[in-house]
Amino acid sequence: MTRIDDTFARLRAEGKKAFVSYIMAGDPDFETSREIVLGLPGAGVDIIELGLPFTDPMADGPTIQLAGQRALANGQTLDRTLQIARDLRVRDDRTPIVLMGYYNPIHSRGVPLFLEQAKAAGIDGLIVVDLPPEEDAELCIPAQKAGLNFIRLATPTTDDRRLPTVLQNTSGFVYYVSITGITGAAAAQATDVGPEVARIKAATNLPVIVGFGIRTPESARAIAEVADGAVVGSAIVSEVAQGRTPAEILAFVKSLADGAHSA
Template sequence: MTSRIDARFAALKAENRPALVTFVMAGDPDFDTAQEVLAALPAAGADVIELGMPFSDPMADGVAIQLAGQRALANGQTLNKTLDMVRTFRKGDQGTPIILMGYYNPIFIHGVDAFIEDAVDAGVDGLIVVDLPAEEDEELCIPALKAGLNFIRLTTPTTDDKRLPVVLKNTSGFVYYVSMTGITGAAIKNRAAVGEAVQRIKRHTPLPVAVGFGIKTSEDAEKIGRDADGIVVGSVLVNAIAESLENGKATRVTVPAVTDLVSALSAGVKRARA
């Protein structure tokens, strides 16, 4: 059976354009607003959605995404509520892939088997768990794959040709190439090097390669999209939410702040190979 992720990347390949993958934090700034943002993303131009599972001690996240997680947790967001968000989204959208992105601790506490069952039931398509290396695949990756969830792995500029096959062995859906060493939200210094890295990864796998970390503008999306099969955008969207708040609360401009940006980024990926 073809997964939603496989189907979406195949459709976009036929259109000769990269996917726009958008990251937002579940429960940020509050449950209802986050649900509204999630529902609005596809129409704004998001092809694939990464939904962050807030966690108190993130390792790979820059300040913007850390703060988003803190806002969500302060407003009572839980893993069960994140799964509920996906369930609600699926009532109106059966086509857009949703990937849960986060850390292993909340999943471990929930219980791996229960989490996988609940995620599949909610309509989740894939997982990105940034602190589980390939050596720990038996822990979550293999059971998730058996249940029909894609398991998306991160590769970085320091993942050499010797390490790549290990990382890619049980990767499915797509490969997430982190465009720099460091944390989310920094700036890409060398776009040409990103293109070379994408080609290097493609020599090891038939999977699509999506590039994330450091993509902020429509121009970034257009240029990186010439080489990549997908563009992942997160910090700039989470920042837009933060900047729309008044006294920490959502305002009437919170949802449009995100969707306007997504529309601009979507225009960028559509120009990438035009």
């Protein structure tokens, strides 16, 4: 049982859906992003997705691309990203942290060393969007052996023939991408998402969390009503980009978390 498994078990017992928030590590700078991450559990976040900045984030829209560029320009590295996780663990040993990003920085570090360092920092799971299931031996299987969940993305184009391959080594939860395209590109619609979540849940016992295109407490609630929880990323990162203070950003996050938890 990982922290992610424990979190979903607790939420089920409480009759609540999960709220997952994404924040880019190092955006707009190390100290500000660290302050925001440390405040996320208190704002009602059940699982933290911690973005690892990368120079070529092909699945992300302009909002998160620019966040990564700001972070890299201000000296954010893999080591500094893991430091944020370590700092959170000093005060919070319950909230799961999922490191989300691309394979290149991990490959550059070397998989065995990276997994050792991530586990020691308190990382609970990985979302690596550019490693398909056909490459599971590269990182997914070693990560599972190291005690980290490997979370896979399913999309509107993941048909019934492809779905078993996507699910075969997935653990923790399934991240359903509600729209076709890049992050922040369109609004998620619960009427479209509901049948797709049901289709995925018929093929797995894992929780299904929905992300992309959720920007308001109302949409977080609507999506959480048809899934096991909601993920918000670009809308939060946009608040960072607009120069909001950590307190203002965390208040916005709390409104989203309250929306998802009211489902």
